[in-house]
Amino acid sequence: MYLLEHDAKTLLGAAGVPVPEGCLIESVEALERVQLPPGPWMVKAQVPVGGRGKAGLVRMTESRTDLAALVSGMLGQTHRGHVVGSCRIESCRSAPSEVYIGFMLAPETGEVRVLATASGGVDVESSGAVQSRVVAPEPAALAQAVVELSASAPEPIRHAMIEAGRVLGEIFLRRDAVLLEINPLFVAADGNWLAGDAKMVIDDNALGRQPEVSALLEARASAYVETHLKWTHGFDYVVVDRAGELGLLTTGAGLSMMLIDELRANGIRPYNFLDVRTGGLRGDASRLVKVLNWIAEGPNVKCVLVNVFAGITHLGEFSRLLVQALREAPVLKVPVVTRLVGNGLDEARTVLGEAGIAVEPDLDEALKLVRKALSSQSAGMGGQA
Secondary structure, three states, X not given: OEEOHHHHHHHHHHOOOOOOOEXXXXXXXXXXXXXXXXXXXXXXXXXXXXXXXXXXXXXXXXXXXXXXXHXXXXXXXXXXXXXXXXXXXXXXXXOOEEEEEEEEXXXXXXXXXXXXXOOOOOOHHHOOOOEEEEEOOOHHHHHHHHHHHOOOOOOOHHHHHHHHHHHHHHHHHHOOEEEEEEEEEEEOOOOOEEEOOOEEEEOHHHHHHOHHHHHHHHHOHHHOHHHHHHHHHOOEEEEOOOOOOEEEEEOOHHHHHHHHHHHHHOOOOEOEEEEOOXXXXXXXXXXXXXXXXXXXXXXXXXXXXXXXXXOOOOHHHHHHHHHHHHHHOOOOOOOEXXXXXXXXXXXXXXXXXXXXXXEOOOHHHHHHHHHHHHHHHHHHHHHHO
């Protein structure tokens, strides 16, 4: 769960990290109702990617009138594939020194990479100044790594780095984060420090033991649609290309990603990624109905490819549920191609064949059927126009 900066700062502030006062704005009209922090202000578009400053999505103003113009200009913009749905307005803060501190999970070993430098700013990560240590996921080890990485920094910067590193390292571990990055971390002449920006990613699989984060997710579901879907329904569903033409009903994260790569290599644009265990496709058609209805929201979807490898799940049972789900999701009116492999394939052929749905165990043959369906739908739409 990649937290928007506002939410990351809310969690960090609640844990005792000094952050600038700020509020979240989701419409220009809301400016008339909200109590703003003391000015001058920074207006910061809220998107889960970097590069906002260079894109003009972080701006400073001293005028309340200009606030409305800045918010209006940012809302609705697209930055690196993400639509700006809100802005954080916070008190403009600065300091004579800027520092970079980060913690990143090393998934191959379960250790933590600690990163730090006594300089910060937009280009610090590509400057070569950032040094790192890989240590055990323990508070004392993370704190010691920051001590070592700040050894050459002058005072009071070194003292601030050590104190901030200790606090942030504890939060990183306590929140089951996979990334926590503060850039810049402002350091005042007296050694006091403040998180000027915050990037925080929390392990989706740890939400069950993170009540504060899961509560935030429920309260801000519209800002974290895909994470909320997984939290609510127990599987991953991600729109990978809003202009995609092929909806995917698939099982297995690795297989689904490989399928997406194969489709793109064949010039086919997939609309979504889906990872649902085959056990979640048994006994009840409701999950299938939800997925089909979500796929139907794709404005350019012209076909659905079902790619299921069955083990304990019987393909005959799955096929009957799929036929039922297609009846209960009438908005989806596009051809369906199924690539099924595993237990109960012969029965699935019979069930789906009676419903007029093609079954092809071979991927290359299935893709031929997909191309034919896409071509037919495109020709039909052209004829209607």
